[in-house]
Amino acid sequence: MKGPFDGGCLCNEIRYHCDAEPKTIYYCHCSDCRRISGTAFYTGVGVSKEGFSLTSGTVRQWHKKADSGKGVTRSFCPVCSASIYLQLEMFPDTIFIAAGSLDDPSALKPNLELWTQSKVDWAEIPEGIMSMEKAAG
Template sequence: MKITGSCYCGEIKYQAQSQNNNVLVCHCSDCQRMSSGPFRAVIMAEPNSVVFTKGEPKEYVKTAQSGNKRAQGFCGTCGTTLYATNEAKADRVYGLRIGAVDQRDEFTPAAQIWSQSTLTWLNDLHQVPAFETTPQ
């Protein structure tokens, strides 16, 4: 499946190939901190299939909880996180951040990882009142 994506401000755009149902939800504390959220969801792109059609993302290389070095791609203008990939520039496998993918609603998670770090309140989130807009 061909997918497309971009950062919030539109300075970075990309296209990639991905298979359906290859979304991972990561609950590790690094993903929580780096996403400023309770978890991070990624769509795994086919190896070497990501092509940047506009702009070039900036990268920050971090050491993951697993010990692996991971390049974190983001927009240098608006700060949108776009992906994580291996540190080497060749044979890259991208985990594309689902919020930046245009077709994000067409995918569903296939697995959750680092579940020991899951925030406990996520188990009861379906019981929290939901509103179409900000409640008055």
């Protein structure tokens, strides 16, 4: 996947634009990501914070400590509650965009899966992707 790309929430209250090339595209199997995505894993697109901008709306944010002990701030639409992006305390210069919020996610090719120790048995991830039992973030 290459930039630029756009995305937003379900109700179009929140819209964003990104000029940055993805640093990583990943699946996260941690329990928080499963709950926020409402399914087996969260798919995220890590991009430089400098290349990301909201073009309409104001996100609502929620902060908590992750299993790693580091802070995670999740940003979502205050109207429809769709997940837009998250920020990890450990990587302050990176935005991790919710892949489902992209206007065209068809070009995504994840290269990493995290927190596989929490992976549900029925989640099938393509072979050949780098896997980590835990993650630093």
